[in-house]
Amino acid sequence: MAKVEQKGTLSKSDLREFFREMLLIRRFEEKVEERFRAGELPGFLHVAIGQEAVAVGVCRALVEGDIIASTHRAHGHTLAKGTTPNELMAELYGKLEGCSHGYGGSMHLYDIERGNIGANAVVGGGLPAIVGAALTFKLRCYPRVGVAFFGDGATNIGTFHEALNLAQLWQVPAVFVCENNHWAESTPSWQHMPIEDISQRAVAYGMKAVKVDGQDVEAVYKATRRALEHARGGKGPVFLAVNTYRLVGHYIGDPQVYRSKQELEETRATQDPIEHLRTKLELSGDEVEEIDREVQEIVDASVEFAKNGTDPKPEDALKNVYA
Amino acid sequence: MPELSYREAVRDALSRAMRDDEDVFIMGEDIAEMGGSMGVTQGLVDEFGPERVRNTPISEMALAGAAIGAAMQGMRPVAEIMYEDFLTLAAEQIVNQAAKHRYMSGGQVTVPVTFRTQGGAGWSPGAQHAQQLESWFVHIPGLKVVFPSTPTDARGLLWSSIYDDNPVVFFEHRTLYGIKEEVGDELEPIPLGQARTHRQGEDVTVIATGRLVHEALAAAKEAEEEGISVEVVDPRTLLPLDEDALISSVKKTNRCVVAHEAVVRGGFGAEVAAVVQYGAFDWLDAPIERVGAKFSPLPFAPVMEDFVVPHANDVLEAIHRTVSRT
Ligand SMILES: Cc1ncc(C[n+]2csc(CCOP(=O)(O)OP(=O)(O)O)c2C)c(N)n1
Ligand SMILES: [Mg+2]
Numbered sequence: 001m002a003k004v005e006q007k008g009t010l011s012k013s014d015l016r017e018f019f020r021e022m023l024l025i026r027r028f029e030e031k032v033e034e035r036f037r038a039g040e041l042p043g044f045l046h047v048a049i050g051q052e053a054v055a056v057g058v059c060r061a062l063v064e065g066d067i068i069a070s071t072h073r074a075h076g077h078t079l080a081k082g083t084t085p086n087e088l089m090a091e092l093y094g095k096l097e098g099c100s101h102g103y104g105g106s107m108h109l110y111d112i113e114r115g116n117i118g119a120n121a122v123v124g125g126g127l128p129a130i131v132g133a134a135l136t137f138k139l140r141c142y143p144r145v146g147v148a149f150f151g152d153g154a155t156n157i158g159t160f161h162e163a164l165n166l167a168q169l170w171q172v173p174a175v176f177v178c179e180n181n182h183w184a185e186s187t188p189s190w191q192h193m194p195i196e197d198i199s200q201r202a203v204a205y206g207m208k209a210v211k212v213d214g215q216d217v218e219a220v221y222k223a224t225r226r227a228l229e230h231a232r233g234g235k236g237p238v239f240l241a242v243n244t245y246r247l248v249g250h251y252i253g254d255p256q257v258y259r260s261k262q263e264l265e266e267t268r269a270t271q272d273p274i275e276h277l278r279t280k281l282e283l284s285g286d287e288v289e290e291i292d293r294e295v296q297e298i299v300d301a302s303v304e305f306a307k308n309g310t311d312p313k314p315e316d317a318l319k320n321v322y323a
Numbered sequence: 324m325p326e327l328s329y330r331e332a333v334r335d336a337l338s339r340a341m342r343d344d345e346d347v348f349i350m351g352e353d354i355a356e357m358g359g360s361m362g363v364t365q366g367l368v369d370e371f372g373p374e375r376v377r378n379t380p381i382s383e384m385a386l387a388g389a390a391i392g393a394a395m396q397g398m399r400p401v402a403e404i405m406y407e408d409f410l411t412l413a414a415e416q417i418v419n420q421a422a423k424h425r426y427m428s429g430g431q432v433t434v435p436v437t438f439r440t441q442g443g444a445g446w447s448p449g450a451q452h453a454q455q456l457e458s459w460f461v462h463i464p465g466l467k468v469v470f471p472s473t474p475t476d477a478r479g480l481l482w483s484s485i486y487d488d489n490p491v492v493f494f495e496h497r498t499l500y501g502i503k504e505e506v507g508d509e510l511e512p513i514p515l516g517q518a519r520t521h522r523q524g525e526d527v528t529v530i531a532t533g534r535l536v537h538e539a540l541a542a543a544k545e546a547e548e549e550g551i552s553v554e555v556v557d558p559r560t561l562l563p564l565d566e567d568a569l570i571s572s573v574k575k576t577n578r579c580v581v582a583h584e585a586v587v588r589g590g591f592g593a594e595v596a597a598v599v600q601y602g603a604f605d606w607l608d609a610p611i612e613r614v615g616a617k618f619s620p621l622p623f624a625p626v627m628e629d630f631v632v633p634h635a636n637d638v639l640e641a642i643h644r645t646v647s648r649t
Contacts, residue, residue, distance in 0.1 A: 094624030105623030
């Protein structure tokens with residue numbers, strides 16, 4: 001994916017590039033849903049449809065050397081951090097060409113070279129490692145930042161609290177990106193936390209906290225840039241409370257018995273970040289169609305690539321257990 | 324006689340206990356409207372309400388610990404840990420707290436809590452969603468550990484776990500939820516610590532747990548066609564262990580295979596093998612064979628996952644190995 005130049009302001013063509021990338025992630029995940037339903041994809045898959053502006057806005061603000069840790073909902077983060085659609089799709093098909101060489105799967109996407117230290121199937125599992133990574137950057141005087149993605153539900157687990165406290169205590173260059181989509185599986189946020197403003201949790205540790213509209217990619221980008229500057233400048237970690245929406249089920253196949261069709265349809269109609277950006281950029285139907293065709297081709301090609309990939313040998317399972 | 328799936332059998336034990344007894348309540352992540360990630364508690368919130376069917380935040384340590392605290396005040400909570408892998412997050416409370424309060428207080432207190440959880444491979448979720456960690460808990464004095472393999476056992480053993488005055492870690496196997504069995508109209512509690520012999524045999528005893536009970540039964544059928552008579556015994560409760568049943572079976576057959584889905588090394592089968600060799604040393608005609616997962620985390624790609632976890636043919640091969648020793 002072409003790198004947008006790092007700067008505080010965004011031109012129309014930068015935003016067009018963001019649009020293209022968000023649409024690519026959307027089409028990629030729709031394809032993943034389709035192939036899963038067709039029985040081609042094994043495992044347990046969570047898509048982030050509705051949350052593309054967070055992945056793109058955050059990752060576009062990063063510079064070479066910055067790293068991320070992701071979650072069970074990792075496809076968007078992974079693509080936005082630079083893993084190619086081919087490598088990601090190959091992983092989902094369990095192929096050696098995949099970004100985790102078939103060992104990881106959807107919830108365990110790694111791309112160390114490109115700064116993705118791992119998606120995590122344990123909620124909150126990645127946060128402490130980001131503190132340690134950021135500590136390393138600090139000790140070695142590297143101008144790098146570690147970024148942890150996690151959901152609203154994850155703010156209830158011990159690692160979240162311990163990691164935030166430690167990060168603030170040690171003043172490490174880390175950014176904590178809380179994607180608050182208001183649900184933890186079937187549990188609405190009012191049922192899993194007794195406060196409305198999730199950023200209070202960071203404030204409790206003395207950490208700088210910023211609220212962000214996660215459906216507006218430009219806002220996410222700008223807030224992330226400022227957070228990165230703060231962290232990189234040695235002023236300590238930052239918590240981004242990103243308000244966003246999951247426009248699909250928790251996992252592919254989730255019947256969503258816990259939320260009404262009406263609520264879902266209303267959210268879908270009003271909170272689609274791609275739609276928002278299209279309106280902002282005043283893209284014509286033809287323009288959108290052209291971009292769409294282009295990204296669909298990339299996605300289709302990734303499926304071809306993945307299907308033609310190499311299956312691991314069964315006994316490969318015993319490799320990589322130890323260094 | 325009604326037919327219940329393993330899933331329904333667990334639910335039946337829970338709802339009967341809750342109907343009978345105000346002290347019993349359940350809590351866990353997404354167990355209310357969604358009925359838990361495996362649908363086990365479906366419908367219970369409608370019958371018992373959100374006070375007794377409590378959705379918790381993603382806070383395994385706190386929910387396990389809260390269940391322990393409630394148990395020490397006389398309740399009989401059943402806490403669900405969504406995936407066995409996340410027992411690692413609750414382990415502090417289960418291992419250091421639940422298992423030890425009675426002991427540390429010199430016998431003043433009881434902790435009648437049950438931790439239900441589920442695990443098991445075969446659906447390619449990768450390394451953090453399908454482990455079998457039962458042996459970790461068998462190592463802890465003060466805990467009881469149960470691992471049913473059939474609907475009848477699940478129902479009767481869960482009831483006994485709830486009414487045991489000690490903390491019980493109750494393992495369910497994900498791939499067994501759909502299996503069905505006729506069960507009695509009345510729930511018959513099954514005492515903890517009693518093995519079940521699924522099949523009588525003369526030549527080899529296979530001691531298996533969880534999914535491997537079914538794999539062992541399939542292997543036994545094939546072996547029978549080859550003229551090898553296999554006895555299949557499921558301890559059902561791993562702690563306390565029905566040592567007599569296992570030893571006397573091996574004294575009869577003189578050969579033994581232990582089988583579980585968990586990694587062989589340090590697995591529950593190692594304990595069984597030690598118990599059997601000590602109790603039936605003079606009767607054994609061959610070394611005890613062990614069947615279990617190969618020594619790796621669970622890989623994602625199905626071809627690799629299938630290679631790592633054991634199946635009926637692995638049990639059959641172990642049977643062949645043991646009978647070929649003279
Ligand atoms: C420690 C742990 N407990 C439970 C789960 C099961 N689980 C997977 S995702 C999830 C909800 C996560 O909610 P949130 O952090 O808000 O992320 P979202 O799914 O909304 O992106 C749960 C409970 C898990 N993976 N890890
Ligand atoms: Mg959420």
